[in-house]
Structures are given as structure tokens and as C-alpha cells.
Amino acid sequence: MSIHAAPEIRIPEEVPFKVEGPQPLVRKIPSGEPYPVAALGPLQAVVEAVQGQTQAPVAIPAASALSVASLAVQGFRDVETLGGERPLSLYALTIAQSGERKSSCDAPLMAALRSYEKEEHDTRRDEITSWEAKHALWKGDRDRVLADAKKTDKRAGAEINLANLGPEPAAPPSTDRTVTEPTYEGLTRKFAEGVPSLGIFSDEGGQFLGGFAMSSDNRQKTLAALNDVWQGNAIRRTRAGDGSLTLFGRRLAVHLMVQPGVARTFMADPMSADTGFLPRFLICEPPSTIGTRFQANARQNNQALADFGARLGTILRTALPMDEKTRELTPVPLPLSSVARALLSAYSDALEAGQAPGGEYANITGYASKSAEQAARIAGVMTVWEDLHATEVQPQTMADAITLAQFYLSEAQRLSDAANVSEKVGIAETLRKWLLEAWPHPEVLPSDVVQRAPIRALRESPATRAAIAILEDHGWLVSLPKGSVVRGISRKEAYRIVRA
Numbered sequence: 001m002s003i004h005a006a007p008e009i010r011i012p013e014e015v016p017f018k019v020e021g022p023q024p025l026v027r028k029i030p031s032g033e034p035y036p037v038a039a040l041g042p043l044q045a046v047v048e049a050v051q052g053q054t055q056a057p058v059a060i061p062a063a064s065a066l067s068v069a070s071l072a073v074q075g076f077r078d079v080e081t082l083g084g085e086r087p088l089s090l091y092a093l094t095i096a097q098s099g100e101r102k103s104s105c106d107a108p109l110m111a112a113l114r115s116y117e118k119e120e121h122d123t124r125r126d127e128i129t130s131w132e133a134k135h136a137l138w139k140g141d142r143d144r145v146l147a148d149a150k151k152t153d154k155r156a157g158a159e160i161n162l163a164n165l166g167p168e169p170a171a172p173p174s175t176d177r178t179v180t181e182p183t184y185e186g187l188t189r190k191f192a193e194g195v196p197s198l199g200i201f202s203d204e205g206g207q208f209l210g211g212f213a214m215s216s217d218n219r220q221k222t223l224a225a226l227n228d229v230w231q232g233n234a235i236r237r238t239r240a241g242d243g244s245l246t247l248f249g250r251r252l253a254v255h256l257m258v259q260p261g262v263a264r265t266f267m268a269d270p271m272s273a274d275t276g277f278l279p280r281f282l283i284c285e286p287p288s289t290i291g292t293r294f295q296a297n298a299r300q301n302n303q304a305l306a307d308f309g310a311r312l313g314t315i316l317r318t319a320l321p322m323d324e325k326t327r328e329l330t331p332v333p334l335p336l337s338s339v340a341r342a343l344l345s346a347y348s349d350a351l352e353a354g355q356a357p358g359g360e361y362a363n364i365t366g367y368a369s370k371s372a373e374q375a376a377r378i379a380g381v382m383t384v385w386e387d388l389h390a391t392e393v394q395p396q397t398m399a400d401a402i403t404l405a406q407f408y409l410s411e412a413q414r415l416s417d418a419a420n421v422s423e424k425v426g427i428a429e430t431l432r433k434w435l436l437e438a439w440p441h442p443e444v445l446p447s448d449v450v451q452r453a454p455i456r457a458l459r460e461s462p463a464t465r466a467a468i469a470i471l472e473d474h475g476w477l478v479s480l481p482k483g484s485v486v487r488g489i490s491r492k493e494a495y496r497i498v499r500a
Contacts, residue, residue, distance in 0.1 A: 021500045022475035025429045031287065032414055035059040036407050039400035041382045043069060045301070046308035050108055052299030056101040057286030060257070063092045064109045065308075066282070066378065066404075067201065067255035069385045071113075071177065072315040074251040075197035075322070076388055077334040078232070079380030080341075081373050082348055085333050087232045088380045091254040093205070093278075095263040095285035095415075101293075102257040103203045110201070112309035113177060116316045120175035177316070181208045184222045187252075188237045188245065196322055196329045197251045205256030209266050223277045226252070230280050249328035260285065261457075264426060267415070279366035282374065282408040285415055311385070318388065334380050334390065340398035347402050348372035351409075360413075367412040375405035427457050428470035435476075435497050443486045443494050444477070468495065 035058045040047055043065045050061035070090040078085040096102055174194030179187065180202045190198060202208055214222060229235060235247040258266070263285070272278045322329045336344065351368045354361040361368035379393045379401035434454045435444060449464045458464050471477040477495040480486070486494045 022498050025425055025432060025470065025474055030414060032285070033407060033410055035062055035284075035286065036403045037062060039403040040065070041397060041400050042386045043308075043382065045304040046109065049299075049301035049304035050105050052301060053108075054101045054104045055289055055293035055298060056105050057096065057289050059284045059286035060094055060096060060100065060102060061105040061109065063094045063255060063282065063284060064106050066090055066381065067092045067199070067253055068109050068113065068312065070377075070381050071197070071199040071201075071253040072312055073381055073384040073388070074253055074331075075320040075329050076315075076318075076331055077380060077384050078331040079334045079376050079383075079393065080336045081376040082341075082344060083373065085232075086373060086377060087230070087251050087331070088334075088377055088384060089230055089232075089251050089253050090374075090377055090381060091226075091230060091281045092256070093263065093281040093283045094255070094257045095260055095283070096257060097259055097288065097290075099290055100288060106201070106203050106255075106257070108305055109308065112312040113316065116313060117175065117177055124175050181211050184218060184225050185237070187225070188235055188247070191235060191247050191250045192245060192327075195320075196247075196249060196327050197320060199253040199255070201253075201255050203257045205258040206262040208256060209258060209262055219271060220275070223271065223275045226254070227275060227277055227280065247328075248326070249322065249330065251329060251331075254281075261426065263415075273366060276366060279370050279412070283415060284408060284411045315385075315388065334383065334393060336376070336379075336393045336398065337395060339395040340379070340393045343395060343398045343402060344372055344376060347375060347405075361409075364409075364413050364416055367409055371405045371409045374408065375401045377401075378404050424466055425470060427455070427463060428467040430455055431458060431464075431467045432471055432476050435471075436499060439497070441487065441497075443480065443484075443496050445486065445491060445494050 037044055037047060037051075037058050040062060043062075047058065047061045047065050050056075050064075051058045054061070067090055070088055074088040077088060079088055094102070174190060176190065176194055177197070178199045178201045179190060180200070182190065182200060187198070187200075200208065208214065225235060229250055229252045232251075235245075235250055237245045266272055267278060320329060321331060351361065351371055353359065355365045355368050356362065375398070376393075379398045382397055382401065383390045383393050431449065431453065438454070439448075446461065446464050446468060449458055449468070450461055451459075453459055453464070458467060468477060472479060472495070476498050478498060480491070480494045480496055482492060483490050484494055485491070
């Protein structure tokens with residue numbers, strides 16, 4: 001029998017212990033695509049002009065130009081889509097932090113509109129004076145007829161005399177084209193008494209999103225009303241004591257500029273998404289240009305601004321197609337050329353395929369399902385801006401509009417995750433970036449944050465402690481023993497910053 005040597009037993013080498021590094025608070029939101037400014041067609045020159053003089057992100061003046069153009073033309077035409085004719089109304093939500101020159105971008109594009117509104121107000125002031133005189137005479141005659149009837153008890157004669165007076169003189173309609181913070185009731189009143197084509201425009205859109213119209217008691221009816229008017233449906237209002245009111249043929253354009261925190265809160269609200277309100281918006285959050293806007297790089301193109309203002313003024317002074325009695329708009333249909341319709345159909349099919357489970361747009365089906373219609377609306381706006389009497393949407397315009405719609409869809413996809421970050425985590429993430437990128441010391445005290453934090457939300461002790469706790473839980477801060485010497489002084493509470 002052979003004797004075999006005992007098999008060699010190999011002890012595996014000990015794997016050295018590796019401390020897990022700090023964990024991210026939020027999944028990194030990828031950078032957005034460059035804005036396709038070349039696809040803006042007749043609006044490209046003025047957008048580049050505003051961007052050149054402000055040096056703001058080009059997406060800001062682009063959204064302003066599209067929105068102003070939509071307001072100008074939405075009352076004249078309805079564009080053909082794959083689902084029927086739709087308004088040329090655009091809703092835009094531009095997200096940018098304070099100091100991003102939102103107002104500076106909006107002002108030159110709105111200048112001709114503001115001048116027109118002032119002219120109309122001056123004209124209406126004279127009309128109001130005339131109406132007041134006519135109304136006073138009518139009321140005086142009516143009071144005399146009623147007084148005579150009471151004295152003589154001749155009711156039948158009084159009724160004849162009242163009929164002879166004619167209807168009560170109506171006050172001149174409001175000439176306002178824009179509102180900033182309307183309630184549902186206020187917007188309905190504007191539509192009933194004034195121009196049937198309006199815009200909600202605000203470079204401080206947080207005042208509207210956080211105002212009375214969007215309070216918990218009013219949000220649902222406000223969102224429903226704005227959804228209806230975007231779709232071109234009638235506006236219906238019923239109130240006890242006031243009776244019911246139904247308004248047909250009204251149009252609304254919207255452009256809200258908001259800061260990121262406001263936008264995150266609004267986008268994370270289930271009601272905003274569940275009602276289909278948010279997917280009706282062209283949403284964008286461009287990268288900041290703060291810190292790069294040097295005067296040596298500024299560019300002026302006054303001719304482009306003058307041309308845009310002149311075109312806007314011309315459209316605003318063109319009579320809207322409407323019933324003078326009911327003020328109902330009667331827009332003329334704008335068809336698509338056969339090639340433009342084929343392009344839109346192909347885009348729609350690609351969107352539909354992308355919404356399948358596991359598809360590119362599976363998590364944003366609300367936005368994806370409306371993107372083809374958004375493309376048709378944008379194409380219609382650019383077509384009618386150039387020619388109020390255009391016969392159809394041309395293929396190149398549709399191709400450009402699809403490029404723009406794709407960009408806004410990619411932004412909605414990119415930002416949908418950011419909207420789900422809680423407010424506290426968002427504040428902690430801001431603190432983390434500041435500590436790593438701007439804070440000069442290896443340790444930090446709570447008082448350092450309260451006194452020097454980059455945002456107002458961190459300048460109160462409870463918010464600071466909550467943010468520090470989140471960073472400590474995720475490994476970005478390590479609590480130092482009580483009495484540790486930091487910057488030459490024994491500290492009761494201090495933290496070491498972990499730089500991954």
C-alpha cells in the first residue's frame with residue numbers, strides 16, 4: 001500500500017479591511033443637453049440677441065420668446081395634430097436660481113407687449129369716461145320710469161318704457177393681455193370681461209405656485225381649469241349666488257420662471273403630476289452662467305430686438321377672430337403639409353415605443369405622451385408668427401419643432417428624479433457641496449454653517465443640525481470628541497469633513 005503525503009492546506013490570504021467611503025445623498029442628475037437654438041426658426045435671432053446682451057443661459061430667453069409668440073398668435077389659429085385641432089397655447093416652466101438674470105431676459109421680449117398694453121389702457125380710460133356718462137343717463141331714465149310706475153301703479157306701461165330704454169350699457173372690456181398671480185375666479189372674470197386670449201407671465205413664478213390659487217383648498221380646481229383651457233375646452237364656473245358661467249373659445253399661454261427649490265416642491269406634488277398638469281409644460285433647468293458673464297463678452301443686436309418688437313406689435317394690433325357679443329374666439333385651422341404630418345407621425349411612434357416597460361420613457365409617460373402634440377403646437381406658433389395667414393406647417397418647421405420638443409422631453413426626464421428629493425435632503429446636499437468646494441478648513445462647527453452657509457435655509461440652527469445629521473449618517477461628516485481643539489480652541493461640538 002502506498003503512503004500518500006497529506007494534502008497541503010492553503011490558508012487564504014486575509015483580505016485587508018477597507019472602510020466604505022461616504023455615500024451619495026442623491027443620485028447625480030446628469031447634465032442637460034445644449035439648447036438647440038438653431039431650431040427656433042424665426043425666433044432664433046432675437047433669442048441670441050437677448051442671450052448676447054445678458055449672457056444668461058440661452059434656454060431662458062428661448063422659453064420667453066416661445067411663450068410671448070404663443071400669446072401673440074394663439075387667438076388666430078388652431079394647429080392640426082395627430083389627435084385633431086389644438087390651440088397654439090404653450091405652457092413653459094423655466095427653473096433658474098436667483099441672479100440668473102431671468103427678468104433681464106424677459107423684459108426686452110415683453111417690451112412691445114407692455115407698450116401695447118399701456119396704449120390700450122389709455123384708450124380704455126377715455127372709453128370708460130364715455131361709458132360712465134351713458135350709464136348715468138340710462139340709470140337716471142330707468143329710475144324715473146320705476147318711480148312713475150310706483151306712483152301711478154301702471155306696471156304694464158312701465159315695462160314698455162323700460163324696454164324702450166334698451167339694455168344697460170356695457171362697460172368697455174378689459175384690455176389686459178397678461179396677469180401674474182390670478183386666482184381661478186379672477187382668471188375666469190378676466191376671460192369673461194376682457195380679451196379672450198391671455199397669458200400668465202411671471203419672472204417670480206413662485207408667487208403664483210405658492211399663492212392663493214395653488215393653496216390646498218384651491219389647487220385642484222385651478223389645475224383642472226388650466227388643463228381645460230390648454231386643451232381648448234370651455235371654462236365652466238358654478239358658484240352659489242352667482243349662478244353658472246360657461247366660456248367658450250378662450251386661450252391661455254403661460255411662462256413661469258421659478259427657483260429650483262420651488263420647482264422641486266411643485267414637481268414632487270402628486271396632484272401636479274396625477275392631474276396631467278406638469279406634462280403640459282415645456283420644462284427646462286439650464287446650467288448656470290453665473291461667474292462667466294464678463295462685459296467684454298457681451299454682444300448687442302438691437303436690430304433683432306427691434307424686428308421682434310415690431311412683429312409683436314403688428315400681431316397684437318390685428319383684430320382677433322371672435323364673436324363680438326360672446327367674445328368667443330373662432331380660430332382658423334392650420335393644417336400640416338403631408339411631409340410635416342409624416343414627420344410628426346414618425347416622432348409619435350418613436351415616443352410610443354419608448355413608453356413600453358423598460359423603454360426610454362417608461363418613467364415619464366405623461367410627458368412622452370404629450371410631446372408630439374407639443375411639437376405640433378411649437379411648429380404652429382413659429383409658422384403663424386411668420387405669417388398669420390399661412391396655409392400649412394412646412395416640413396422644416398416641423399423638424400425644428402420636433403427637435404425642440406425632444407429637448408424639453410429630455411429635460412423632463414432628467415429633472416423627474418431631482419423632483420423626488422426631499423427638501424431636507426436637498427438642503428443637506430447644498431451644504432455638502434459647499435463644504436467640499438468652498439469651505440477652507442478640514443473641520444467645521446455648526447456655528448460656521450449658521451453664520452456662513454450659502455443659502456438662507458441653513459442660517460437657522462435647527463435646519464443646520466438636520467443637514468449635519470444627514471451628512472453624518474451618509475459618512476460625509478465625522479463627529480469629533482467633545483473638547484477637540486479646532487482652530488486653536490477647545491470645542492464642545494465639531495465635525496471632521498470627509499473628502500472622498
